[in-house]
Amino acid sequence: MGDASDTEHLTTETTPTLQTNKRRRKKSLVWEHFTIEAASGGCTRACCKLCKQTFAYSSGSKVAGTSHLKRHIVLGSCPKLKMEKKQLALTSGLKADGEATEQPLKRRYRSNLNALFDHELSCENLAKMIILHEYPLHMVEQPAVMAFVHSLQPRFKMPSYSEIDGEILAIYHKEKQNLMQVFGTYTGRISLTIGLWTTSQTLGYVCLTGQFIDSDWKLHRRMLNFMMVSSPHSENALSEVIGISLSEWNMKSKLFTITLDNNCSSHDIYSANLRDYLSNKNMLVLKGQLFVVRCYAHILNVIAQDVIASIHGIIYNIRESVKFVKVSPAREEKFADIALQLEIPSTKSLSLDVAIQWNTTYHMLVAALEYKQPFTVLESLDENYNEAPTPEDWKKVEIVCTYLKLLYDSANVVMATADPTANIFFQEAWKIQLELTNGIASEDVIVSTTAKDMHEKFDKYWRDCSLVLAIAVVMDPRFKMKLVEFSFSKLYGEDAAGYIKLVDDSIHELYLEYVNQPLALTPAYEQQGGEANIIGEADNGTNDNEVIRPLTPSTTTSAGDGLLDFDIYISEMAVNHSSKSELEQYLEEALVPRIQEFDILNWWKLNTIKYPTLSKMARDVLSIPMSMVNSGSSIFGPGTGSRVLDEYRSSLRPEIVEALFCAKDWLQCLPTMTEPPPSNAIVKMEF
Structure with a gap:
């Protein structure tokens, strides 16, 4: 293995017969400055063509990589390269006004690695990182972040807060224009979803999202607006936002339906005569009979929470009972012995619920139901335990679980x-x-x-x-x-x-x-x-x-x-x-x-x-x-309801908040940024 590895890494200058090697050629730019030489013990080393220094490259089947070789060239560690740069600076000279004279047409050695740095592209990628990962904008002024970036690329000038703010807005406007072009050529109709976001103040935001199927029969969902309203629950708030959005996106003739969450009242739309207005203009199909749609996930959540609330006292006793058993291994063992003596056939384990996720409450109740007899026996054996539900309580729990299962199974079909x-x-x-x-x-x-x-x-x-x-x-x-x-x-x-x-x-x-x-x-x-x-x-x-x-x-x-x-x-x-x-x-x-x-x-x-x-x-x-539940989100929680904007986002200007939310949604629909397309590639969506 050692000899074969050595042979593979010999330069073509010493072994021209290796040109027929079918292994993939090395594409890294460092190989313009280094050659591979065989060393003792089946190892190979990279030799700098300028200063002739050698660096570890491989040991048997292990390859050291090229990062240390890049640093040798890029950071000026190579003494020969340092000297040539100084001589080049002296021979090129400066004009009287301080501007550099024209560079020589040819250089003997040119670092392609240095030429790859693009400051504008780096700033754009930094802004995209802040958008996609929801980092605070002021991170660009944090000393630790600045030091870290400087260690990676000293030539990069960290943008200020106001500059990164502008960069984010530029990305938002660019992606918005791309999406408007898509909608401009789209011949079908688009359905909207309306969601409300509240803040710690009296202000709120309305989120509008468009859903459509393209000509290749792929389903798409794109955020259109994230607009601030002074009174999100006022009579005309939704109507005004919908009207503005339809005009902005030139979508009045393409609107099909509007899906509302549980916190949006259809009265808001009807009271402002938006539905009647669009119907009279022949903009809605079936004279608006399909105009307002209710979120199915929301109705499941509302009904599930209501039925759970109807027996909240019993659920409290069950929750405390589960806590009592699970708080110590000795009690768990004692409870297991009781269940074994009663020959309880259950394979379920007792579990505590997460109050805001009704499916976890359902699972807690279903498991507890199978251990209702052990809980009753435990109460008679342990004077410290007095939370066991009564037989009538267990009957109510059983009936509630029957109907919760109906909702739970339906939600799982949708989530699947x-x-x-x-x-x-x-x-x-x-x-x-x-x-x-x-x-x-x-x-x-x-x-x-x-x-x-x-x-x-x-x-x-x-x-x-x-x-x-x-x-x-x-x-x-x-x-x-x-x-x-x-x-x-x-x-x-x-x-x-x-x-x-x-x-x-x-x-x-x-x-x-x-x-x-x-x-x-x-x-x-x-x-x-x-x-x-x-x-x-x-x-x-x-x-x-x-x-x-x-x-x-x-x-x-x-x-x-x-x-x-x-x-x-x-x-x-x-x-x-x-x-x-x-x-x-x-x-x-x-x-x-x-x-x-x-x-x-x-x-x-x-x-x-x-x-x-x-x-x-x-x-x-x-x-x-x-x-309205997005892919990857839970249908069992309040995620589709009125959500709260955190303190940091609430403190930002409304236009930058909209840019952050919308741009994140749009960028996530683009190809991954880890492997960017070639610079001459055109990324577009066809319909």
Whole structure:
């Protein structure tokens, strides 16, 4: 191994036969100044071409790296390089006014490593680091930070607070222009989410985020504005912010829906007549019936917190009981012995909850339920323990856990999808609505009371959002109208037909609005001369992308065989068949099999040519943000509610706060900064 390693690192000057070596060539710029020489013991050393000093490079299979070699060249440790620089300075001379004279056209030795330093790029990267990692801006004036940066690159001049402030604003404006260009060429509609941020003062911020699906059927979510308002909960605050944002982004004609969290009242929007204004200008689809959407994660959180609060006294006793057992190993062992004697089959372990995460409270209650007998026995054996819940308390906990499981399972389905599209929420929502409706009719008073309290708030969500939820699931080829019909029949019984008709009428009306929009010709359509009728195949669901042209007398090859009437008959049949709309063809075709790996966006991407108009409608509907929880965030906590801006950010100017929040969101969507693209590369998003 040692001899082979030595041979690999010999210079081409001493061993020209090594030019055929297939190993990757060294790309570091230091090898313009160093050669590799073999040393004793299977080692190699790097030799400076100028001063002939040697440095450790490899020992067997271990390579020392090139950092120490760079320092030798860049920091001027090489005596020969120092001397040449001094001579160069003397020979070049200075003009009388102090400006340096023109440098020689050629230098014998030039450090490419020094030429790589770009002060402007370094300042920009520093600003991006502050944005992405939420560092305080004044870090640039901290002595320790300045010393550290100076040790890395003495030539870098640390920007002042005001300079880094300007650098951040420049990045914000640059990225904003890029995003505005994207939206300017985007032909679909964009749905907004509205979130509130509060401060320790009476001021607040409104965060607007746009969600859309691009022409490659990828789901995107981009922050648009983070605007300060003097009274975030005032009657017209949201309306004013939404109006300003729509005008700023030239998005009034592209607005589809607005999703609000639990702290945003739809009354704010209605009272300012924003909805009516946009509807009258024909800017909203279905006359604004889909305009306001409620956050699904929020309604789950609100109901879960309410049902937990309904038994807060019992939960307190259980929490204290768990603490009592887990506070000492001796008590845990004693409790385990009691459970063993009672032959408790549980495999769960007692755990404490985090109050603001209702799923942890649910897990605590579920585990404690299985040990209700050991807790009762422990109370009779240990005089220091007197927190055991009563049998009636345990019954309430059991019923509460039954309904919490319903919410918990639904939340997990939503969280399991990295980028949830609107179609997945209907199935979750109608199941909860059905279980709560059935629970109200229970003869058990505790069950009916618990279900009634939960149903009161969820039913309002269902009434507000069931139409948009249903339209979204119709765009799922695995369900279409069939799931709507099935679920409504269970929910509404004899009255189901009226609710089903409402959904069917709405989706046909929405489709007609898209039909009346100008349709850009697809490449396949253009190849047919722009006159081909794009129709679906038979209901067997095969050959999704087939384009069939109806026969006409002019296209027949046997016009003189006496079958002209037959040709006309075939043509009329084709015309009659193609008179069905894309929506009707889609709804009549067989359902796509339900498989776990089904990708609805990819399905629509593959069927865009077959359904050119309906696919545009599906793209807008599926991009509606039914939940405001971002990818990677927990759906079980208050993260989607009114959040609080920390003291430092609250002290900054509103424009820099907006720049920090928005720029962070936009930069995170760009390629990683650890491996920047080549300087001549153009990074862009295509639609």
